[in-house]
Amino acid sequence: MLCPFNKPRWERRKEARPQELLAAALDLFVERGFAVTRLEDVAKRAGVSKGTLYLYFANKEELFKAVVRENILPVLGEAEAMIDSFEGNSIDLFRDIVLGWWERVGDTTLSGITKLILAESGNFPELAKFYHDEVISRGNAMIGRLLQRGIERGEFRQLEIQNLTKVIVAPIIMLMMWKHSFGACQIEPISPKDYLNSFIDLCLHGVLNDEVGA
Amino acid sequence: MLCPFNKPRWERRKEARPQELLAAALDLFVERGFAVTRLEDVAKRAGVSKGTLYLYFANKEELFKAVVRENILPVLGEAEAMIDSFEGNSIDLFRDIVLGWWERVGDTTLSGITKLILAESGNFPELAKFYHDEVISRGNAMIGRLLQRGIERGEFRQLEIQNLTKVIVAPIIMLMMWKHSFGACQIEPISPKDYLNSFIDLCLHGVLNDEVGA
Amino acid sequence: MLCPFNKPRWERRKEARPQELLAAALDLFVERGFAVTRLEDVAKRAGVSKGTLYLYFANKEELFKAVVRENILPVLGEAEAMIDSFEGNSIDLFRDIVLGWWERVGDTTLSGITKLILAESGNFPELAKFYHDEVISRGNAMIGRLLQRGIERGEFRQLEIQNLTKVIVAPIIMLMMWKHSFGACQIEPISPKDYLNSFIDLCLHGVLNDEVGA
Amino acid sequence: MLCPFNKPRWERRKEARPQELLAAALDLFVERGFAVTRLEDVAKRAGVSKGTLYLYFANKEELFKAVVRENILPVLGEAEAMIDSFEGNSIDLFRDIVLGWWERVGDTTLSGITKLILAESGNFPELAKFYHDEVISRGNAMIGRLLQRGIERGEFRQLEIQNLTKVIVAPIIMLMMWKHSFGACQIEPISPKDYLNSFIDLCLHGVLNDEVGA
DNA sequence: GATGAATGAGGCTTCATTCAT
DNA sequence: CATGAATGAAGCCTCATTCAT
Numbered sequence: 001m002l003c004p005f006n007k008p009r010w011e012r013r014k015e016a017r018p019q020e021l022l023a024a025a026l027d028l029f030v031e032r033g034f035a036v037t038r039l040e041d042v043a044k045r046a047g048v049s050k051g052t053l054y055l056y057f058a059n060k061e062e063l064f065k066a067v068v069r070e071n072i073l074p075v076l077g078e079a080e081a082m083i084d085s086f087e088g089n090s091i092d093l094f095r096d097i098v099l100g101w102w103e104r105v106g107d108t109t110l111s112g113i114t115k116l117i118l119a120e121s122g123n124f125p126e127l128a129k130f131y132h133d134e135v136i137s138r139g140n141a142m143i144g145r146l147l148q149r150g151i152e153r154g155e156f157r158q159l160e161i162q163n164l165t166k167v168i169v170a171p172i173i174m175l176m177m178w179k180h181s182f183g184a185c186q187i188e189p190i191s192p193k194d195y196l197n198s199f200i201d202l203c204l205h206g207v208l209n210d211e212v213g214a
Numbered sequence: 215m216l217c218p219f220n221k222p223r224w225e226r227r228k229e230a231r232p233q234e235l236l237a238a239a240l241d242l243f244v245e246r247g248f249a250v251t252r253l254e255d256v257a258k259r260a261g262v263s264k265g266t267l268y269l270y271f272a273n274k275e276e277l278f279k280a281v282v283r284e285n286i287l288p289v290l291g292e293a294e295a296m297i298d299s300f301e302g303n304s305i306d307l308f309r310d311i312v313l314g315w316w317e318r319v320g321d322t323t324l325s326g327i328t329k330l331i332l333a334e335s336g337n338f339p340e341l342a343k344f345y346h347d348e349v350i351s352r353g354n355a356m357i358g359r360l361l362q363r364g365i366e367r368g369e370f371r372q373l374e375i376q377n378l379t380k381v382i383v384a385p386i387i388m389l390m391m392w393k394h395s396f397g398a399c400q401i402e403p404i405s406p407k408d409y410l411n412s413f414i415d416l417c418l419h420g421v422l423n424d425e426v427g428a
Numbered sequence: 429m430l431c432p433f434n435k436p437r438w439e440r441r442k443e444a445r446p447q448e449l450l451a452a453a454l455d456l457f458v459e460r461g462f463a464v465t466r467l468e469d470v471a472k473r474a475g476v477s478k479g480t481l482y483l484y485f486a487n488k489e490e491l492f493k494a495v496v497r498e499n500i501l502p503v504l505g506e507a508e509a510m511i512d513s514f515e516g517n518s519i520d521l522f523r524d525i526v527l528g529w530w531e532r533v534g535d536t537t538l539s540g541i542t543k544l545i546l547a548e549s550g551n552f553p554e555l556a557k558f559y560h561d562e563v564i565s566r567g568n569a570m571i572g573r574l575l576q577r578g579i580e581r582g583e584f585r586q587l588e589i590q591n592l593t594k595v596i597v598a599p600i601i602m603l604m605m606w607k608h609s610f611g612a613c614q615i616e617p618i619s620p621k622d623y624l625n626s627f628i629d630l631c632l633h634g635v636l637n638d639e640v641g642a
Numbered sequence: 643m644l645c646p647f648n649k650p651r652w653e654r655r656k657e658a659r660p661q662e663l664l665a666a667a668l669d670l671f672v673e674r675g676f677a678v679t680r681l682e683d684v685a686k687r688a689g690v691s692k693g694t695l696y697l698y699f700a701n702k703e704e705l706f707k708a709v710v711r712e713n714i715l716p717v718l719g720e721a722e723a724m725i726d727s728f729e730g731n732s733i734d735l736f737r738d739i740v741l742g743w744w745e746r747v748g749d750t751t752l753s754g755i756t757k758l759i760l761a762e763s764g765n766f767p768e769l770a771k772f773y774h775d776e777v778i779s780r781g782n783a784m785i786g787r788l789l790q791r792g793i794e795r796g797e798f799r800q801l802e803i804q805n806l807t808k809v810i811v812a813p814i815i816m817l818m819m820w821k822h823s824f825g826a827c828q829i830e831p832i833s834p835k836d837y838l839n840s841f842i843d844l845c846l847h848g849v850l851n852d853e854v855g856a
Numbered sequence: 857g858a859t860g861a862a863t864g865a866g867g868c869t870t871c872a873t874t875c876a877t
Numbered sequence: 878c879a880t881g882a883a884t885g886a887a888g889c890c891t892c893a894t895t896c897a898t
Contacts (some may be wrong), residue, residue: 022359032336035249038867049884117247119333121244121395128399150421157423163412166404174384185342190380198377206420207364209371252892263859275892460764462678477863511882547761549823550674556827565650578849591840594832595813602798602812609763615774618808626805634848637799681872691880702872
């Protein structure tokens with residue numbers, strides 16, 4: 001009785017149960033997709049029975065929302081804070097943001113959520129809107145502020161920010177998508193580090209040979 | 215009987231059946247995903263009965279595979295010819311490739327195939343591999359050759375081609391994904407023209423302010 | 429193939445299936461109650477599978493409504509016609525209506541519907557309203573017209589019709605209730621014939637001994 | 643400890659528990675029916691937890707039986723005393739009985755018991771029998787004795803008592819049923835006073851116009 | 857070939873009941 | 878005694894698949 005691991009499972013619930021369920025749901029949703037995942041499997045993976053899920057989440061869709069809310073939003077806040085408090089060069093900031101995002105999100109199961117949303121948005125427009133408003137648009141705004149900062153500091157040239165942010169976000173999202181689609185099938189996995197370095201290099205310098213005088 | 219146009223209408227109809235079914239299935243699979251699409255809806259959209267589907271496709275999974283196979287093949291080769299025969303400046307070539315791709319693929323139903331594959335790759339790994347080998351990797355190779363051409367002609371600087379191609383392809387794929395996910399939900403649709411111009415501008419020049427002395 | 433009874437079950441559907449399902453549902457709803465009746469049992473009694481029910485009725489509640497609609501409404505129309513076309517004495521008409529109602533409704537499974545509605549109205553207010561509007565109030569109006577007719581012809585004394593109709597309808601409804609509650613439990617079954625004769629006698633003459641000078 | 647009012651409040655509470663549970667259950671059973679009432683709601687209405695119910699009642703069915711048993715007994719005997727001690731006119735006695743019944747039973751929660759029994763008799767035949775023997779048949783006997791008294795005193799004409807009692811009881815029972823079915827749904831609530839006056843008038847005089855020469 | 861009625865396995869959800877604290 | 882988290886059987890409903898015509 002002294003060791004918590006001796007406690008019967010049901011006793012640990014108030015603290016951990018919802019988190020265990022969310023973790024199990026995240027895994028399975030990412031692995032199989034929302035529509036195909038059976039709640040019974042989520043429960044089984046969390047080590048509880050089917051009915052227990054309904055003590056914590058009203059239905060499958062609410063479970064999905066909770067998974068998104070609990071996992072993605074905290075990370076976003078951190079990144080936003082980083083931009084606003086960063087002191088140095090915008091180039092370094094860009095590099096930090098990109099690599100940090102990969103470390104905190106892309107390289108974790110969380111990246112699967114993005115894939116999930118893009119894949120299943122057709123069936124859950126409400127969820128898609130929720131995710132867009134809470135995650136995508138905030139992410140875009142973050143990159144937009146970063147570009148603005150660089151322009152104001154004279155580090156970046158005059159840029160059309162509106163569309164450019166989406167273009168810049170795209171390769172990061174694609175890297176996450178890749179990991180959970182082709183990557184998950186063992187098809188030509190990409191080296192994130194090399195990919196992201198190429199990405200950063202491209203964003204900074206473009207492809208042109210400036211010495212020739214393009 | 216040799217010329218299809220001599221056949222009575224219902225007989226031509228009969229031969230067109232599978233194509234009509236595939237088209238209907240493509241639409242619905244793209245819009246809703248594989249698991250959620252009901253065969254009855256596919257049949258209804260094609261104007262036939264549910265049972266008729268099974269005259270042409272053994273089951274739902276085979277229908278999916280046929281949809282992908284039938285729609286992937288026509289895409290191949292379209293753009294490849296373009297690149298090798300082009301004479302002018304690599305910058306113009308890049309611009310033509312990107313905008314031409316959008317016009318001939320991205321802006322057609324075929325872009326839905328890409329979304330479909332990325333979304334359902336987990337459940338159909340062999341299709342994902344097929345799509346990767348026949349489409350994605352050939353697209354990458356195309357961009358790779360384009361970059362190589364630019365470098366050889368001194369128009370592009372020395373570039374690490376392997377990963378860069380994937381980075382450059384990413385925003386194009388994302389544009390297609392967007393069209394079929396958030397775009398389909400009426401959530402902040404992107405203007406492809408503006409997006410692609412920003413993309414081309416970024417790829418060529420990067421974001422740095424060269425005059426400052428980068 | 430000549431004899432319809434040799435036909436496979438599924439072939440007879442377009443004509444008879446919905447009626448078979450409604451009959452089975454009526455029996456079980458009356459026997460067990462709406463909430464407790466399982467659709468699988470309804471299907472089984474009709475000799476079909478669970479899914480077949482949903483080809484004809486959207487859900488359990490719609491099935492219930494259809495049972496009421498198909499069974500009760502036609503009988504009501506007949507009774508209404510009888511009142512309007514009857515030529516003779518109002519006393520005879522009253523007797524005919526009461527005994528006819530018993531024959532056509534009370535003595536059949538249909539009487540169970542009334543019990544059902546009264547018992548389960550709490551859970552299905554929408555159904556209760558439907559039944560009240562379509563059946564109860566029409567039945568009351570029918571009796572009301574009968575009383576009015578008798579008064580106008582001088583056969584009945586001046587009566588307060590509004591509440592009296594409900595009072596007169598009550599013993600008829602109770603007889604149906606009884607049959608499906610205590611009667612169904614083998615508890616002191618009532619002889620409908622004697623009960624209705626007492627009822628008619630009471631309605632006509634009351635209990636008072638007029639000779640004494642009431 | 644002998645006087646309950648000396649006990650601390652929570653201890654009196656403890657003894658009152660079963661009554662509070664039964665009251666809550668009565669309300670909900672009457673309102674929604676047995677099958678549909680959730681024990682959790684019963685517990686909530688009584689202000690206890692679901693588990694507590696099982697400290698007092700073995701299961702849902704036993705709770706139902708207890709509800710009925712506890713509520714039936716107090717009804718008995720209330721009215722019986724009235725009839726045998728009455729001195730005056732049988733007409734006045736009838737009026738007093740009917741109006742008194744409504745006041746003391748029909749207009750209280752106890753009328754719900756009647757509705758409950760009639761509605762659920764199919765699933766609880768032994769309770770139905772109990773209720774019939776202890777309540778219904780005693781009520782009938784009471785009315786029977788009343789009629790007999792009137793006949794013997796020459797106030798009522800010669801009547802067939804056996805069935806007539808049931809006919810006379812019917813509108814009273816129906817008034818209770820109505821209150822808990824259509825009445826509870828806000829569908830055309832009946833004015834008990836007017837209804838009962840019409841009822842009494844009908845029972846005494848019938849509908850015929852005696853002056854015409856009945 | 858084409859139909860569409862029929863099937864029945866399977867998923868989501870509810871809730872009576874249990875039981876460790 | 879009281880709690881309320883946990884269980885799991887059971888019901889409603891969906892839909893891929895079959896098959897007699």
